[in-house]
Amino acid sequence: MNAPERPTSIPVSRSTRSIPAELRPAFDDYVRQHCRSFLIAINLIAAAAYLSYAAVDAVIIPDVALLSLLMRVVLVAIGLCNIYLLFRFGQSTLLMDLLLPLHTLICTAAWFELLKHSQSPDIPTFIYASIAFIVLCNMGARVSFGGALACSLAISAVILASVVQLSPDDSRAALVFLLVYLPVLCLSLFISWTSTRNVRQAFLADVEVRRHQAELSTLNQCLEQLAATDALTCVGNRRAFDQRLAESWTMLQAHGRGFALLLVDIDYFKAFNDHFGHQAGDQCLQEVARSMVETLRHGQAQTFRYGGEEFAILLQVSNADELRSIAERLVDQVAELDIPHPHRPDAQERLTISVGVALSHDEGVQSPDDLVARCDRLLYLAKQLGRNQVCPAQA
Structure with missing residues (x-):
């Protein structure tokens, strides 16, 4: 999330003899x-x-x-x-x-x-x-x-x-x-x-x-962005996610504009963090966040750190096949970072992610909480099916 530019300050002469x-x-x-x-x-x-x-x-x-x-x-x-x-x-x-x-x-x-x-x-x-x-x-x-x-x-x-x-x-x-x-x-x-x-x-x-009003407005914008930004990964924080999810749901009810939610979890991150240390773990989170932001740069998407090693993505997509394609691209891009992860319990030795996806108009979704809960279940299912993947569309 980019900080707003400060307004250009024009020097104002205290002298009243002439106007600059x-x-x-x-x-x-x-x-x-x-x-x-x-x-x-x-x-x-x-x-x-x-x-x-x-x-x-x-x-x-x-x-x-x-x-x-x-x-x-x-x-x-x-x-x-x-x-x-x-x-x-x-x-x-x-x-x-x-x-x-x-x-x-x-x-x-x-x-x-x-x-x-x-x-x-x-x-x-x-x-x-x-x-x-x-x-x-x-x-x-x-x-x-x-x-x-x-x-x-x-x-x-x-x-x-x-x-x-x-x-x-x-x-x-x-x-x-x-x-x-x-x-x-x-x-x-x-x-x-x-x-x-x-x-x-x-x-x-x-x-x-x-x-002064322009500077105050810019300062307020900066403070608002700081309050809504995760300091480590520079994506939106949980507070910003909750607010944006509520706004998206309001737009859905008012204009029928559907959207999608992706929950992303770094596979076996605790083992990675325990082996390489917190500094390497922080760097890993930064690289994964940067990879996802760059992958979604040309789409109407917003990325948030949901908590720990989990990320949430809100995306202006209403088609299940397109959503699945985007989620798989995220999985592939993170895998291509080729970050070593030799101490994970399965046979894979590089860092991967698992993704759960859900659409706002999915069956049974009546509120933002329903959407998050469905997406969370699909993320859990993706991990149960072997990780490094998106949960099947029919799940």
């Missing part, structure tokens, strides 16, 4: 699973907010209100198309994350161009509304702080250049705006950095949890 390259695909899947809905929602909220500001423009800059409405409708329509195409068909989580900042950059530039065409006296006060652009740019970041920072700097450059252009003769007004704007910029960037950092931390923690 080998984990990047998993991180993208994590973002799509946990952040996609949020990114869609904040893009839609931003589009609705940007469109609603047309009402404010109608009050503050009425001379360009119609142009404002047209501009906002066009930009929002383009934005909604981008949102649909990217989140419906796109796979790039970086582009999903940067869609709102890029839209914000375009909308910022368009809005200030609108202000430059207005003659409203309220423009020096209205420009403070542009702070909303930098807040929107950074509030939605979940993947790339670097991308959000680059867009923030670009938006800030557009805003500050436009403020200076709109107040060419009033440097104090531009300075006051800058003093208000910079704290908002720094705070929104801090929120952006914290959000992207938290997503990376959550992902890396999830990777650690999954890795």
Whole structure:
């Protein structure tokens, strides 16, 4: 019985500055699973907010209100198309994350161009509304702080250049705006950095949890196999046999899937063990077990150490002739090991086995215990008939 392979351990960096390259695909899947809905929602909220500001423009800059409405409708329509195409068909989580900042950059530039065409006296006060652009740019970041920072700097450059252009003769007004704007910029960037950092931390923690769960599962499988494996022969032990026999019987009752049981006993093993010693006896058991496993390797068979020098084999065979042929092949293969056994009472001087076989649908078999008992009687009969053989099919 082969031990399960240990899961490949992927090194997980404790640093949250970047995701290791080998984990990047998993991180993208994590973002799509946990952040996609949020990114869609904040893009839609931003589009609705940007469109609603047309009402404010109608009050503050009425001379360009119609142009404002047209501009906002066009930009929002383009934005909604981008949102649909990217989140419906796109796979790039970086582009999903940067869609709102890029839209914000375009909308910022368009809005200030609108202000430059207005003659409203309220423009020096209205420009403070542009702070909303930098807040929107950074509030939605979940993947790339670097991308959000680059867009923030670009938006800030557009805003500050436009403020200076709109107040060419009033440097104090531009300075006051800058003093208000910079704290908002720094705070929104801090929120952006914290959000992207938290997503990376959550992902890396999830990777650690999954890795530990995989290791625990593998360890449990190893322990289960150890508990079900005979340490000497490396085949199933008596506990595993009882469990597998019960499962096979359940399958028989549920689906009518018949099976066979073979009980194998090494002939005169006590005499072999007494003469050659326990170490040679252990080696003999190992060789016999290995021979049977290799003989049955291509069939649906499981081999167990039933007790002492006895082995049990469960086989997915329902034909008596095929079962007899397989059992005789086992006898021949063990004989071909040519293990000397000169102190056995009969004339043979090599190690042999005797085999009792029974089918789950044999007459009188009504339970797993009946099957074992019938097989055990046939094994005893095979030994009575001279050993090194399979009990006759008609027995």
